[in-house]
Amino acid sequence: MGPSRSSEDSCWSSRSCFSFTARDVRKSLLRTMTTIILEKASGATTLAIPVKKVDQSKEILPDPILSEILKTGLVIVGGKGTGKSIAGKVITAEIIQKQPLPIQCKIIDTALNWRWQFEPILFQEITERTRFIYSGKEHILYDTEFIDEDELMKFITKIVVNDYWKQRKLKKELEGNLFNWMLYTLEETQSSMSRFALMRKGGRVMLKMISEGRNFNQLFIIIGQRLANMSTALVERCHGMLFGKMVGDNDLAKIRRKCGRDSGIDDEVKKLADFGEFIYWNGSSAYKFNCPEYNNETRPIEWVMKEEDKKIWEHFYGRHII
């Protein structure tokens, strides 16, 4: 691997380069120089990035990785059935149980995957007819039932933007010392977070939230199926990536774009097991992560709004009514 990977580069090192045009030589020279600069910058002797193993001898998700995820957010992406939802559950459950930060988790599931098997947090079923949305301080699973992707996007944006204003107000009151965090785990986002969806009005707001949310302690775990369909703008803004097995050319090309053309991560992703194996990429290093099965006997508990609360909610949380 490394610089000799491209056939043109090997021509450059052999004397056959005399048959190149001046433009070819300039291009090749530029590439070689870029390679050297990249190597120097990373301190590596080769461009291939070795995949280290996550030390899971003591715990599923060691603290250094958990705290990285809490700093940068995470995109979980892989083929169908590679265990993305399970990985999302394992990581979100770790955050709920360990509470490494004063954090509130909001999970948005569209595929009825979490409602009967997750931590005993609150859940609310959301349909196009739902008028009151839970906006208290507990962890919450929104079990959404929208056929229209635009409606789903509108809902997600509403939740996130509403928290954004609350967090912003609080940060002002606390003179910048915001201590509480919000985590949004978003399931099956391949269509709601596609390039096209994020270019629309609601989508642009969402992209802003994802890229600037950290200023207001808002973090995202975004789960999706096809990296190739996900918005590049979104993927570029998220440093933490968890790749499940992918074999499609377009997906692999996007991994090369994200991790570096000669990083070799694309080859490693191709070789992963069909489910439960992931490569975690933090922007500079890669780790192999074995995700266990999430076998929790518990399930979320339905949140039912009390009649007497409705008036207060209508008064205080007018913005919450869809």
Ligand SMILES: Nc1ncnc2c1ncn2[C@@H]1O[C@H](COP(=O)(O)OP(=O)(O)O)[C@@H](O)[C@H]1O
């Ligand atoms: N770590 C794992 N260990 C054992 N089985 C797993 C694991 N991860 C996933 N599976 C199996 O694969 C199936 C699909 O997992 P799921 O998380 O729903 O995939 P995805 O969300 O990627 O489509 C699960 O029902 C389970 O049987």
Ligand SMILES: [Mg+2]
């Ligand atoms: Mg899934």
